[in-house]
Amino acid sequence: MKIMVFIKQVPGTDNVKMNPETGTMVRTGSNNVINPLDENALEEALSIKRQVQDAVVTAISMGPLSARKALNEAIALGADAGVLLSSRAFAGSDTIATARVLSAAVRKLGGADLVLCGERATDGETGQTGPMIAEMLGLPVITFVKRIQMNGDRAVVERMVENGFERVEVPFPFLATVIKDINEPSFPTLAGKLRAGKAEVPVWGPVELGLDNGKLGLAGSPTRVVKVFSPKLARNTRLLKQDGSGQAVRELLKVLREKEVI
Template identity: 70%
Template sequence: MNIVALVKQVPGTDNVKMNPETGTMVRTGKDNVINPLDENALTEALRIKQQTTGTTVTAVSMGPQTAEKALKEAIALGADEGILLSSRAFAGADTIATARVLAAAVKKLENVSMILCGERATDGETGQTGPMVAAMLGIPVVTFVKEINVGENTAIVIRIVENGYEKVEIPYPFMATVVKDINEPGFPTLSGKVQARETLVKVWSEEELGLPKNELGLTGSPTRVVKIFSPKLARDTRILKHDGSGNAVGILVKLLQEKKRNCIKGCGK
């Protein structure tokens, strides 16, 4: 069994930067981390590898050269190899253009039985890329997965739904997007770190994937961010001190009544 774990590098929660001209996220920061839910996906792939003879795990990431760090971490945790999809042509890609590149990479790998990724990324929060990859590959997809039990020809998957859980039998190959409840990510071993240092991360561009540039990056993205702005917070603060006279309470009641009248007028009532 060959499993592909899609691993995305995202900015730390306090280090998100946007390009105001293109409306895209700046991904060249040094403080980038592996998307937490993708860590769960990788951990699940490695668990299946340990329990299923002959299973290999390939970690795949799309991003700038700095994303190689995420793949090295994946190898240190137990992945057999890492593949970085990197090119200037990929810059500024939306979820559709990103899924197009990832799907092409999976096709190039061949004989993939299972693709795992987090159900969303902490930067975009769209949850669209995994299902789009499956659609472009023409394979079934199951989302919000909390448990995977592999069989010979099918897998039994338990997913979270609004009112509980749903058990699904799904044939290979398939895509699964996982939730954090599926497992608890571990830590790399010393031997894993040595393996990661010695393993060469492959780099594929649009040439290796056979993709035309007009379908990639910002050019190939049908969705655009048209405006970026920071919300303005305005607070009118008044401090009323209690002096025992009861005046503060009276002022507060009067203030609330005034605000209520203004609200009614503003609502057109």
């Protein structure tokens, strides 16, 4: 069974800063970590690997050469291999251009039985990349996954919904985006770290992936960011006391109408 896990390197959460002049995220700095939900995705892949025979887990990341560190960590945690997708041509990619590169890597690796992603990344936080990869690979996608149970050539998957969870049965191959509740990520072992130190992580660019430069990076990104800013939180609270007369409800409706909410 071929399991592929997408791992994004993100700034440590207390390290996310915005440039007030350009309105862009400051991505420099050494405090980069594996996106927390991607650690859950990897842990799930490793748990499935322990349950089925001949499973191979490959961690894949698109990012600068420094993202190799995230892949080494994934190998130290138990992944069999890592692939880094890195090229100047990828700079400025929006989610669709990112998904194009990530899905091309799965194709180059001969396809997957299971693709795992985090539900969202802590920096961009769109939650779009996983479903886009699934669409590009023609795979069914299950989002917000909190449990994957193996059942022969199928899996029984539980996904969070607003008021509880849904249980879905799905044949392989499919793509799942996972949430925090799915598991507790483990720590690397010394043996894992030694293996990671020796592992060769190939770096693939557009040529290796067979991708046209016009569909990559800024040129291949339909999204245009007009402005990015940190919102200022301001609350104006008014308390309407219920006294059984219905006055509070009337007042509330009046306020909502004034503000054109209803």
